[in-house]
Each structure stands twice: as structure tokens, then as C-alpha cells.
Amino acid sequence: MTGETVEMASGAAGTRAFGPAGSAGLPRVLPPSPVRDLRGHEARHGRPGLRGTALISEVERAGLTGRGGAAYPTGKKLRSVRERAGLRGSVVIANGMESEPASAKDALLLAQAPHLVLDGIALAAEAASARSAYLCVRRPVQADALAAAIAERDGYDPVPVQLALVPERYVASAESSLVRYLNGGPALPGFTPPRPFERGVRARPTLVSNVETLANLALVSRHGAGWFRSVGTASAPGSALVTVSGAARHPGVYEIAYGTPVRDMLALAGGGGEIGGVQAVLAGGYFGNWLPGGAALDTPAAPDALRAAGASFGAGIFLVLPASGCGLAETARVVRYLAGQSAGQCGPCLNGLPAIADALEEVAFGAGGSRGGHGRALRWLRDLFGLVEGRGACHLPDGVARLAASALRVFADDVRRHERGPCLAARGRPVFAIPSGPARVAEARG
Ligand SMILES: Cc1cc2nc3c(=O)[nH]c(=O)nc-3n(C[C@H](O)[C@H](O)[C@H](O)COP(=O)(O)O)c2cc1C
Ligand code: SF4
Numbered sequence: 001m002t003g004e005t006v007e008m009a010s011g012a013a014g015t016r017a018f019g020p021a022g023s024a025g026l027p028r029v030l031p032p033s034p035v036r037d038l039r040g041h042e043a044r045h046g047r048p049g050l051r052g053t054a055l056i057s058e059v060e061r062a063g064l065t066g067r068g069g070a071a072y073p074t075g076k077k078l079r080s081v082r083e084r085a086g087l088r089g090s091v092v093i094a095n096g097m098e099s100e101p102a103s104a105k106d107a108l109l110l111a112q113a114p115h116l117v118l119d120g121i122a123l124a125a126e127a128a129s130a131r132s133a134y135l136c137v138r139r140p141v142q143a144d145a146l147a148a149a150i151a152e153r154d155g156y157d158p159v160p161v162q163l164a165l166v167p168e169r170y171v172a173s174a175e176s177s178l179v180r181y182l183n184g185g186p187a188l189p190g191f192t193p194p195r196p197f198e199r200g201v202r203a204r205p206t207l208v209s210n211v212e213t214l215a216n217l218a219l220v221s222r223h224g225a226g227w228f229r230s231v232g233t234a235s236a237p238g239s240a241l242v243t244v245s246g247a248a249r250h251p252g253v254y255e256i257a258y259g260t261p262v263r264d265m266l267a268l269a270g271g272g273g274e275i276g277g278v279q280a281v282l283a284g285g286y287f288g289n290w291l292p293g294g295a296a297l298d299t300p301a302a303p304d305a306l307r308a309a310g311a312s313f314g315a316g317i318f319l320v321l322p323a324s325g326c327g328l329a330e331t332a333r334v335v336r337y338l339a340g341q342s343a344g345q346c347g348p349c350l351n352g353l354p355a356i357a358d359a360l361e362e363v364a365f366g367a368g369g370s371r372g373g374h375g376r377a378l379r380w381l382r383d384l385f386g387l388v389e390g391r392g393a394c395h396l397p398d399g400v401a402r403l404a405a406s407a408l409r410v411f412a413d414d415v416r417r418h419e420r421g422p423c424l425a426a427r428g429r430p431v432f433a434i435p436s437g438p439a440r441v442a443e444a445r446g
Pocket of ligand 2: 345346347350391393396
């Protein structure tokens with residue numbers, strides 16, 4: 001394990017670490033030490049191999065799926081954009097926004113291996129017949145470092161990469177927000193269809209891919225599908241960057257083989273004694289679902305396995321709740337934060353999310369007793385879930401409803417106990433760091 005300190009998006013300091021170097025061919029995308037210049041990058045990886053349609057076919061054979069949250073097949077998306085590109089060409093957007101506060105993997109990847117991501121963008125642009133390519137990030141300091149890396153590649157890539165510094169907000173990193181922003185609008189989700197791959201930037205078919213996905217694409221170009229599949233499982237091949245935080249001894253970013261049991265993954269982040277004390281794991285981040293400790297620890301960390309267990313891999317975010325924590329209180333704080341991130345464009349989101357946050361706070365922190373607020377809040381919550389689900393331009397309301405519902409399910413015993421008032425843990429120090437984040441405002445561009 002290295003001991004380098006990185007700033008987590010939530011503002012909490014995290015310790016970067018890797019799976020045992022060399023074991024099972026890891027790490028792949030994260031170098032053991034930063035490789036920031038092009039010469040060093042080429043010395044480590046060599047030049048790309050497969051390009052164009054040959055690369056698309058290889059990516060399909062590799063089974064590479066998106067690392068930005070939905071695990072959608074990358075080859076399929078690339079092919080659809082290329083098929084629609086026509087004479088005017090398409091557009092590629094690399095999504096390096098990482099607005100999820102509990103994630104630090106994209107920032108770390110961009111800081112440690114910028115040229116691997118830039119290779120991936122160039123290769124994706126060529127394969128998708130793109131005329132322009134953008135790398136979207138949200139922090140000025142990131143943009144400065146990446147501008148230097150891009151400047152080194154002057155004349156190196158067929159399609160030059162343009163950096164876009166996008167305003168910070170949870171929903172600004174959704175693909176339709178990035179398309180709107182690059183079209184001169186606010187960085188807020190747009191109504192779909194059309195999806196970006198049909199009609200995106202300047203009305204061109206647009207590929208939006210996460211930066212870790214693109215780094216993997218650059219490796220598939222060099223080493224092929226067989227190599228890619230030599231790590232991970234048959235249904236979830238390859239490695240993934242995960243961010244582990246909460247009650248982990250060494251919170252940070254780890255590169256794991258897809259399918260590594262959550263127990264082994266958490267062992268990388270602290271191991272031993274604390275693992276026995278895991279009450280629950282919030283898998284998939286603030287947009288994810290709770291899994292009770294026992295079930296979570298036995299589940300393979302892969303999109304399909306977590307989906308089958310009723311959770312999600314999302315962007316590889318795992319928040320650990322210790323036995324001493326209160327899952328209801330932690331969820332109430334996360335939901336309040338997410339409600340504040342609504343772009344205020346859709347009624348059910350604008351009104352529904354604060355109502356869910358209020359009701360959940362009543363369940364978690366309400367005084368309880370005979371006045372019946374607790375029971376009323378629970379009934380109201382179940383109505384609200386139905387009222388907001390599927391009703392927003394983006395999935396923020398769905399994510400909030402899912403997270404809150406999973407908390408009520410997994411912490412059902414605590415829900416009953418809180419009828420008498422908040423437990424000691426709910427009154428104590430929060431386990432999860434919640435960013436102070438920009439409050440909900442009418443979006444101003446830039
Ligand atoms: C509210 C919201 C926030 C999102 N944030 C991110 C993000 O920070 N980074 C990211 O890559 N994808 C994010 N996504 C998913 C993107 O819309 C898109 O699916 C993704 O960038 C595609 O890349 P992939 O196929 O490589 O996963 C977000 C989606 C939603 C609905
Ligand atoms: S659902 Fe909420 S966050 Fe998403 S676009 Fe509508 S108002 Fe904005």
C-alpha cells in the first residue's frame with residue numbers, strides 16, 4: 001500500500017492505496033506512482049495499438065462497461081455514435097466531473113495517469129468519427145494540471161482535446177447536463193429523448209464516457225480483449241476503481257478485480273478487526289442502496305452481483321457503517337444534501353425531495369413519543385416515494401427515493417426503536433462526511 005494522501009470530493013482526506021501490486025495483474029489503470037508526462041506514459045504503456053472499427057469490435061469482445069455508474073456496454077455506445085456520425089462527424093465527452101461527494105477515483109486517475117485518459121479520449125474520438133472532443137472537470141486545480149498534459153500532446157492526437165471547466169453541482173455531471181453546458185446552456189439535466197448518442201453537442205451524436213472507462217479503452221487498444229478479460233468475472237470483466245470511506249481504517253481509492261468479495265475489498269481498506277463490526281454498507285454512493293453487513297460482505301463487488309443483491313456498484317463507491325453508527329441518521333443527512341442539489345426544474349424534485357428529507361429527519365431525529373409524528377412521517381415517506389419516482393428529467397428523485405427506501409428496509413429494527421426518539425448514535429458525530437455544497441439556486445451559467 002502506498003501512503004499518499006488525496007483529497008476526497010467530500011473534503012475528507014483519504015489515503016490512496018492499491019490492491020497488492022502485481023497480484024492478479026493489478027493495478028492496471030492506476031500506476032504505482034504518478035506518471036504525469038507523456039514520455040513516462042509511453043515508457044510505461046507503449047503506444048496505442050488497435051484503432052477505429054477494429055478497436056470498437058475489440059472493446060465489444062472485451063465486454064468493457066461504463067465505470068461512471070450505469071455499467072452500460074462501451075462498445076455498443078461507441079458503435080451507435082459512429083453509425084450516426086455521418087459526414088459532419090460526432091462529438092466525444094470524457095466525463096471527469098465526479099460530482100458524487102463520496103467518490104475520489106476519477107480525480108485520482110486524472111492526477112496520476114492523465115495521458116492514459118487522454119489516449120482513451122483520442123482513441124474513442126477516432127473510433128466514433130468525432131470532430132471534437134471535450135474533457136469535463138469541475139475543479140480549477142484539475143483543469144490547470146490537465147491543460148499542461150494536453151499542451152504536451154500538441155499535434156499528437158487526430159482530434160485535439162478541449163478542456164471544459166463545468167460549474168460544481170451534483171446533477172451537473174449527468175450526461176445531458178454536460179451536453180447542455182457545451183451547447184451554451186446551464187449545466188443542468190435536459191429532458192430525454194433524444195439521448196446524447198442520438199443528438200448531443202451542436203446536434204451531433206455524442207459519446208459521453210467516464211474517464212476510467214476511457215483509460216480502460218486505451219488499455220484494450222494495446223493489450224486486447226483476452227488480456228482485459230484475464231481479470232474480473234465472465235459477466236463483469238476487468239478491474240474497477242473503488243472509493244471506500246466511512247468506518248474504514250484506510251479510506252481511499254483501490255483498484256480491484258471485478259468480483260472481489262466486498263469483505264476482501266474492505267480488508268484492503270483496513271482489514272481485520274473492524275470488518276467484524278460492519279453494520280451495513282452503502283454501495284453505489286449517495287445514489288446507491290444500503291446492504292446489511294453480513295449480506296454485503298459476502299457479495300462480489302461487481303455491477304451484476306450487487307444488482308442481484310438489491311444494491312448497485314454505481315461508480316464503485318462503498319461507505320462503511322460501523323456497528324456503533326445510526327443508518328437512519330446517516331441517510332437523513334445524505335438525503336438532505338441531495339435535496340439541496342435539486343436543480344429546481346421539475347416539480348416533483350423541487351418539492352418532493354425536501355419533503356422526503358423532512359420526513360426522514362422526523363424518523364431519524366424526531367422526539368417520538370405519543371404525538372404520532374413518527375408514524376405519520378413513515379406513511380408520508382411511502383407516499384412520497386411513489387410521487388417522485390420516474391418524475392424528474394434526471395434520476396435524482398429516483399436515487400433519493402431508492403436510498404431512503406433501502407434505509408427503511410435495512411434499518412427496520414432501528415425505525416421501530418426510533419419511535420421512542422433518536423438513539424444515542426443519531427445524536428453523536430456523523431460517520432459520513434457531507435459536503436457543504438452549493439445550495440439549490442436557479443442555475444447561472446459559468
Ligand atoms: C445525477 C447524475 C450524476 C452523474 N454523475 C456522473 C459523474 O460524476 N461521472 C460520470 O462518469 N457519470 C456520471 N453520471 C452518469 C452519466 O450521465 C453517464 O451515464 C456516464 O458519464 C457515461 O459514462 P460511462 O458509460 O463510461 O459510465 C451521472 C448521472 C446522473 C443521473
Ligand atoms: S429531476 Fe431534479 S435535479 Fe433532475 S433535472 Fe429535474 S429538478 Fe433538476
